[in-house]
Amino acid sequence: MPTNYIPFRETNYFSDFICDYLDEKPKLKPLYNRFPAIGNFEAQIEEKLHSEIVREPYRKVLVDVLTKQYSQINTSELTLQNIENLNSENTFTITTGHQLNLFTGPLYFLFKIISAINLTKQLKTSYPNYNFVPVYWMASEDHDFDEINYFNFRGKKIQWNSNQSGAVGHFNTEGLDAVFEVVSAEFGLGKNAEQLKKWFKDAYLQHNNLANATRYLANELFGKHGLVILDSDHKDLKRLFIPNIEKELVEQIGFNEVSKTNSSLEDLGLKIQVNPREINFFYLDKDLRERIVFEDNLFKVNNTNISWSKSELLKHLDEMPERFSPNVIMRPLYQEVILPNLCYIGGGGEMIYWLQLKSNFKVHNVTFPMLLLRNSVLVKTKKQTSKLENLNISDKDLFLKRSSFINKKVRKISNVDIDFSKQLKYLEQQFEDLYKLAEQTDKSFIGAVKAQEVKQLKGIEHLEKRLLKAQKKKLADQISRCTELQEQLFPNQSLQERNTNFSELYLEYGDSLIDELIKLLEPLNGEFTIITI
Known part of the structure; x- marks a missing residue:
């Protein structure tokens, strides 16, 4: 299938921070361990x-937990083998993480996981003596329900309303039967539509909480490719992390280390993604996930009456480590403690906050992983590609903001020349001659020449805008066809991958969708990918 690439910087949808990282700018090298090139692994x-x-015992605990978590779902032979391989010291993981978005949320959920799957394949080819396992880390302890309780389908927001609180992975799936009725009507009829309905129904109506539902759905989509899905919200895994939790609670290392890094980033003029707190853990219980704070010589759970002395807190931590939930500063460290991980794959925002954390890893004596920006992709149908070619719209044109896109298209298809740069250049030359003349006469004449120059240049620019506006009106039908296509591929003038749900594409392509994406995407390519399926 036709594939095209555009440098991330040229899309104008990615921050300078991320583009500088991809360009391996020297100023950022202290923030990471190794750049994600195949030879650096x-x-x-x-x-x-x-x-x-x-x-041991880390691998054994990890495998035991995964075995329990997979006991109730149909598991592929490849995934089972990958879990078993994790017992061996020559097996490593490539990890990506994501929230428990309803029905996977935006398309980039797929691209994250495919990046991980494809990178493990490349690594196995380059390093055949080792095994590499793709891992999807479910953000089951997250508590921002409003970020995950919907997905977009053909311009409509399909939403699950619930008054539950606490960690979203614990949320029961009550109320999703009503959402199922909505999606059934929206998906319509046909083989692919029926498969989407079955996935939604089996995931959300046959499982008792959101974590189990998400695991089922991700396994249905990627199980045959060997994906291992981990819910780290587990007592046995948290027990492995107790030394790090205790260090954070007592010494507040995360706050001190990340604050120093943030200060360095500010000196470089870079935008900070996250700020640390004095204690970077939440207290987790049924319907509760609140920050732990230290006030009046007591450790307290914010907005509750729960409190401990230092000795009481450490005793409680030893007895119930599952109650201690890492925030965005400590979650990456937790991941790298319990997984034999080499590389984390994430989006632009994730990459930035990971780049704030290296010094915290060093103090905890934990290896900092390689950081890889996930594949970013625009998927076009053959029909859309044909229309774009007929309208003489390049892939690069599509990334322009709407006004620039329209202006460029009008200038391209207009039968009159809207570019007045030649006239402006001629006018500037005329005024250069006038300035030379003014210098030979009264100097007050220079001011008059300058005023006339500004007036006439503005006049030419105004005429160009008037002509452009007139041509837009005259060519309205052609421009409408162009903007309609851009809107299809950049809904709400945003990247497709940040808005569109996979179900829209699945209706078109069925099971071949993920197979084709896995075939076409190259995780180490380092550019934005545009594909036609």
């Missing part, structure tokens, strides 16, 4: 091999 493997946390 050898050193990353060696460093991780010498880390105690990839040995």
Whole structure:
């Protein structure tokens, strides 16, 4: 299938921070361990091999937890083998994480996981003596329900309303039967529509909480490709993390280390993604996920009456580590403690906050992973590609903001020349001659020449805008066809991957959708990918 690439910087949809990272600018090198190039993984493997946390009992606990979590779902042979391989010291993970968005949320959920799957394949080819397992880390302890309780389908927002609170992975699936009725009507008829309905029904109406529902759905989509899905909200996994939790609670290392890094980033003029708190843990219980704070010589749970002395808190941590939930500063460290991980794959915002964390990892003596920006993709149908070619719209044109897109198109298809740059240049030359003349006479004449120059240049620019406006009106039908196509591919003038749900494409392509994406996407390519399926 036709594939095209555009540098991330040229899309104008990615921050300078991320583009500088991709360009390996020297100023950012202190913020990461190794850049994600295939040859750099050898050193990353060696460093991780010498880390105690990839040995027993960590691997055994991880495999035991995964085995329990997969006991109730139909698991592919490849995924089962990947879980079993995690017992071996020559097996490593490539991890991506994502919130428990309703019906996967935006398209980039797929692209994250496909990036992880494809990178494990590339690594196995380059390093055949090792095994590499793609892992999807479910953000089951997140508590921002409003970010995940909907997905977009053909311009409509399909939403699940619930008054539950606490960690979203614990949310029961009550009320999703009403959402199922909505999606059934929206998906319509046909084989692919029926499959989408079945996935939604089996995931959300046959499972008792959102974490289990999300695991089922992700496994249905990617199980045959060996994806391993982990819910880290588990007592046995948290127990492995107790030394780090205690260090954070007592010494407030995360706050001190990340604050220093943030200060360095500000000096470089870079925008900070997250700010640390004095204590970077929440307290987790039924219907509750609130920050732990230290006030009046007591550790307290914000907005509750729960409090402990230092000794009481550490005793409670030892007895119930599952009650301690890492925030955005500590979650990455937790991930790298319990997984034999080499590389984390995320979006632009995630990459930035990971780049704030290296010094915190160093203090905890945990290997900092390689950081890879996930594949970003625009998917076009053959019909859309044909229309774009007929309208002489390039892939790069599509990334223009709407006004610039229209102006460029009008100038291109207009039968009159709307570019007045030649006239402006001629006018500027005439005034250069006038300035020379003015210098030979009364100097007050220079001011008059300048005023006349400004007036006439503005006049030419105004005439150009008037002509452009007139041509827009005259060519309205052609421009409408162009903007309609851009809107299809950039809904709400945003990237398709940040808005569109996979169901829209699945209705068109069925099971071949994910197979084609896996075939076409290259995780280490380093550019924005445009594909026609």
